[in-house]
Amino acid sequence: MPHGEPLLAIRGLNVEFGLPARPVRAVADADLTLAPGEILGIAGESGSGKTTLCAAVMRTLPRTARVSGRVEFAGKELLSLPEREMARLRGRDLAMVLQNPMTSLDPLYTIGNQLEEVLRERRRGGGAGRLGSAVEVLRRVHLTAPELRLRQYPHQLSGGMRQRVLVGMATAAAPRLLIADEPTTALDASIQDEILILFRELRESAGTAVVIVTHDLSAIRRLSDRVVIMYAGRIVEEGPTVEVFRAPRHPYTQALLASLPRIEEEEVVLQPIPGQVPDLARLPPGCAFAARCPAAIPLCREERPRERTVGERHRVFCWRAGEGAA
């Protein structure tokens, strides 16, 4: 790839749940790379495998999940890494922020107690050297009155403040990769942007790469360098954000973006597309989107589309993408 060694390289990743005889393939044949400091947005309807993909990288999938393929992070293959080494990576080089900031903080302890505990852990793990104090962590995420916040309990903070605290905790050791799974879904629109700006700052100050899973396509457009669109467990399109938004090539991406207004500031969530997401345990032999696709031809129902390159680093899995029809 043109940007040197990738920080993260996912190759042929498969994640299955359920009985082996009737597996639910939550992620199928995923290939994806991320350069250091790059911001990648992942979008797709509910159940398309976004969370499962992220959890496979963090190795936080339930034990019932069957995982195959490779996940290389900074030269290490994570899927076969001993849990002890994986635990050391998590929270230091690899961090995660989740959707619900309330459940990630312990209601019985003050913010200060919890932050100190995280900092102690990071120091034990040989943090990246810029940990600083708890107050500094809160300043870095622009929390007002940080000294006061340290003495408060989670319920005394607003949702936006709690998410700032969690972003601060997750990124205290300047991780090389931050995975944010719908980090702003539970927050007011006005606060969402402020949280997203934190990610950008983190990239600027610490060179952190960010994977952000969101239903908010306009956030992806504003924030990310590259975008991945997932459908029924598969990556269907991937490319530079500007290019994918300007000229989406997969009919599914086109349908998602059709409703996107020109005004950049407006929040745009995924619009429902006619038809239903197929049952992952009973996928058709061809393209999983064929039944809902306005451009489908018989081949689409028979054979799974192969990867096509349609621009620099822009790829799409659609039989019709090369024809200009899609």
Ligand SMILES: Nc1ncnc2c1ncn2[C@@H]1O[C@H](COP(=O)(O)OP(=O)(O)OP(=O)(O)O)[C@@H](O)[C@H]1O
């Ligand atoms: N622990 C599990 N056991 C069984 N099936 C699971 C499990 N976790 C996820 N799945 C299935 O895997 C598929 C992908 O789910 P996933 O949560 O990754 O989708 P998603 O794109 O993140 O959805 P959302 O936007 O709603 O978070 C779904 O069909 C889901 O039912």
